[in-house]
Amino acid sequence: SQTIHQWPATLVQPVGSPLSLECTVEGTSNPNLYWYRQAAGRGLQLLFYSVGIGQISSEVPQNLSASRPQDRQFILSSKKLLLSDSGFYLCAWSVMRRDTEAFFGQGTRLTVV
Amino acid sequence: SQQGEEDPQALSIQEGENATMNCSYKTSINNLQWYRQNSGRGLVHLILIRSNEREKHSGRLRVTLDTSKKSSSLLITASRAADTASYFCATCGSGTYKYIFGTGTRLKVLA
Numbered sequence: 001s002q003t004i005h006q007w008p009a010t011l012v013q014p015v016g017s018p019l020s021l022e023c024t025v026e027g028t029s030n031p032n033l034y035w036y037r038q039a040a041g042r043g044l045q046l047l048f049y050s051v052g053i054g055q056i057s058s059e060v061p062q063n064l065s066a067s068r069p070q071d072r073q074f075i076l077s078s079k080k081l082l083l084s085d086s087g088f089y090l091c092a093w094s095v096m097r098r099d100t101e102a103f104f105g106q107g108t109r110l111t112v113v
Numbered sequence: 114s115q116q117g118e119e120d121p122q123a124l125s126i127q128e129g130e131n132a133t134m135n136c137s138y139k140t141s142i143n144n145l146q147w148y149r150q151n152s153g154r155g156l157v158h159l160i161l162i163r164s165n166e167r168e169k170h171s172g173r174l175r176v177t178l179d180t181s182k183k184s185s186s187l188l189i190t191a192s193r194a195a196d197t198a199s200y201f202c203a204t205c206g207s208g209t210y211k212y213i214f215g216t217g218t219r220l221k222v223l224a
């Protein structure tokens with residue numbers, strides 16, 4: 001069966017520090033991978049998605065970047081965090097096929113102080 | 114960017130009552146999906162309805178889709194306290210693998 005791992009669960013970082021959030025998927029190959037951000041009490045904003053290694057699409061210009069160094073690994077990074085980067089970050093994956101659902105990790109609560 | 118809006122933003126009902134949530138979207142879609150999110154957790158997929166379908170059932174869930182109005186509704190029948198969560202619709206557009214989510218409805222079921 002497929003599983004998705006996202007860590008850490010919570011993170012408190014000072015302004016100006018770097019960020020690296022990692023997401024890995026097990027039990028499938030060539031998944032579509034996604035990073036979303038959710039502000040408190042709000043909907044999900046798609047940040048990045050990837051349909052293959054090294055193929056990253058950015059949806060919202062911002063202080064963040066994403067990389068996919070391996071087929072089932074998706075990394076969200078920042079060189080210098082801003083206060084506005086605080087939020088709940090969710091990684092997800094889907095099969096590369098029409099009419100399928102997305103499977104989500106448990107999320108990372110990031111607080112920039 | 115967010116594709117759609119959901120209403121109501123919040124809904125509070127008594128256990129045993131039905132809960133109806135609505136979702137509107139803006140562009141053509143391949144399918145529309147509904148997800149549930151417990152507080153502080155990841156999202157869990159509930160049901161998917163394709164663009165050529167009008168209604169779908171899964172247990173106590175009933176989803177309708179009206180592509181002419183670009184809208185969908187989720188009905189939860191005989192609600193339980195355990196149904197308390199946020200519910201989101203998501204659309205997947207033609208020729209894309211992107212899932213674009215609505216703003217969500219926070220449902221509270223009172224025991």
